[in-house]
Amino acid sequence: MTNVTRTFVRGGKLNRAVDDVSLEIGAGKTLALLGPNGAGKTTLIKMIATLLEPSSGRIVVAGLDIKSNERQVRSNIGLVLGGDRGFYLRASVQENLNYFASLARVSRRRRPAVVAAVLDAVNLADRKRDAVETLSRGLRQRLHIARGLLSNPPLLLLDEPTIGLDPEAALALRDLVRSLKSGGHSILLTTHYLYEAEALADDVAVIIDGRIIARGAVTDIANAGGIGNVTVATLTHLPDTLGNSISQLAGVRNVNSEQVGGQRLVTVSWEPNRDNEPQLREVLATHAPLSVVTRPATLEEGYLALVARRRMTIG
Numbered sequence: 001m002t003n004v005t006r007t008f009v010r011g012g013k014l015n016r017a018v019d020d021v022s023l024e025i026g027a028g029k030t031l032a033l034l035g036p037n038g039a040g041k042t043t044l045i046k047m048i049a050t051l052l053e054p055s056s057g058r059i060v061v062a063g064l065d066i067k068s069n070e071r072q073v074r075s076n077i078g079l080v081l082g083g084d085r086g087f088y089l090r091a092s093v094q095e096n097l098n099y100f101a102s103l104a105r106v107s108r109r110r111r112p113a114v115v116a117a118v119l120d121a122v123n124l125a126d127r128k129r130d131a132v133e134t135l136s137r138g139l140r141q142r143l144h145i146a147r148g149l150l151s152n153p154p155l156l157l158l159d160e161p162t163i164g165l166d167p168e169a170a171l172a173l174r175d176l177v178r179s180l181k182s183g184g185h186s187i188l189l190t191t192h193y194l195y196e197a198e199a200l201a202d203d204v205a206v207i208i209d210g211r212i213i214a215r216g217a218v219t220d221i222a223n224a225g226g227i228g229n230v231t232v233a234t235l236t237h238l239p240d241t242l243g244n245s246i247s248q249l250a251g252v253r254n255v256n257s258e259q260v261g262g263q264r265l266v267t268v269s270w271e272p273n274r275d276n277e278p279q280l281r282e283v284l285a286t287h288a289p290l291s292v293v294t295r296p297a298t299l300e301e302g303y304l305a306l307v308a309r310r311r312m313t314i315g
C-alpha cells in the first residue's frame with residue numbers, strides 16, 4: 001500500500017484513523033502490525049480486505065489494484081477476524097465451510113476436496129460433523145482460519161488470532177500460523193501479545209495515531225525506542241542507592257527492578273551499541289550478584305520503549 005489515508009468524521013472533527021501509510025509484505029512473509037488500542041490496525045486491515053474504502057492512496061494485492069479489481073482481490077485475501085460471530089452455530093463444521101466455499105465462488109465440483117483440504121490444514125477433520133456450537137474457542141478460531149483459507153489466498157489477514165485462547169490452544173494456533181507461512185502464504189498479523197509477534201513475524205511495523213512510526217526486525221524496533229542490549233542482574237537484596245548509581249553509568253537508558261520469588265531482578269536497558277557490562281559488574285561487585293546476563297532487547301522491551309518515547313515527544 002502506498003500513501004494510504006482513511007479519515008472519519010467524529011463530533012464534527014476530522015479524525016485520521018490511518019494517516020499516509022506505505023507498507024509492503026513480501027511473498028511468504030509474515031508482518032506483525034502492533035500498536036495501542038485505537039491506533040488504526042483494524043481500519044488498515046479492513047481497507048486491504050475491501051471492507052472499507054481508503055480516503056486516498058493506493059492498495060495493491062498480488063499485483064491487482066483493489067479499487068478496480070475488488071472481486072478478484074477478495075479471492076486473493078483470507079480475512080480472519082475471529083470471535084464468536086460469523087458461523088451458523090447449529091450447523092456442522094462441514095456445512096458451514098461448504099456454505100462459505102460457495103460464497104467464495106469455489107465450484108460445486110471442487111467444493112468437497114477444497115473443504116477437506118482446509119479441514120486437514122487446520123486439523124479439524126475429526127470434528128467436521130459436529131455442530132459449531134460444540135467447538136471450544138480454540139477450535140472455533142481454527143475454523144475461522146479454515147474459512148479464510150477456502151480460496152487458497154496468497155494473503156491472510158489475521159486480526160488478533162489468539163485473543164481469549166488458553167495457553168495450550170494459543171500455542172497450537174501459533175504452530176498452525178507457522179505452517180501456513182511455510183506453505184507460502186503471506187500473513188499480516190495484528191496482536192497485542194508481543195511474544196506472539198516475536199515468535200511468528202519476519203518483520204514488525206508499529207502504528208500509533210494512524211502513522212507507522214517504526215518498521216523492521218526486533219532490533220530495529222528497539223533501536224527506534226532508544227535501546228539496544230539489556231542486562232539482567234539477579235541479586236539477593238537491592239540497596240536503596242544502587243538503582244541511582246547504575247543509572248549514572250554511561251550508556252544507560254533505563255533501570256528497572258522487581259522482586260521475583262526471594263530475589264531482586266535489576267534490568268538495565270542500554271542505548272544502542274553503548275552497553276557496558278564490565279562497568280556495571282564493577283558497580284554490582286560489592287553486592288554479590290547471583291548472575292549478570294546481557295542479551296538483545298526483546299520485542300516487548302523495544303515496543304514499550306518506543307511507545308513511551310513517542311508519548312514523551314508529543315505529550
Ligand SMILES: Nc1ncnc2c1ncn2[C@@H]1O[C@H](COP(=O)(O)OP(=O)(O)OP(=O)(O)O)[C@@H](O)[C@H]1O
Nearest residue numbers: 008009010017035036037038039040041042043044
Ligand atoms: N466507523 C468508524 N467511525 C468513526 N471512527 C472510527 C470508525 N472506525 C474506527 N474509527 C476510529 O479510528 C481510530 C482507529 O481505530 P481502529 O479500530 O482501526 O484501531 P485499532 O488499532 O484496531 O484498535 P484496537 O487495538 O483497540 O482494536 C480510532 O480513533 C477509532 O475510534
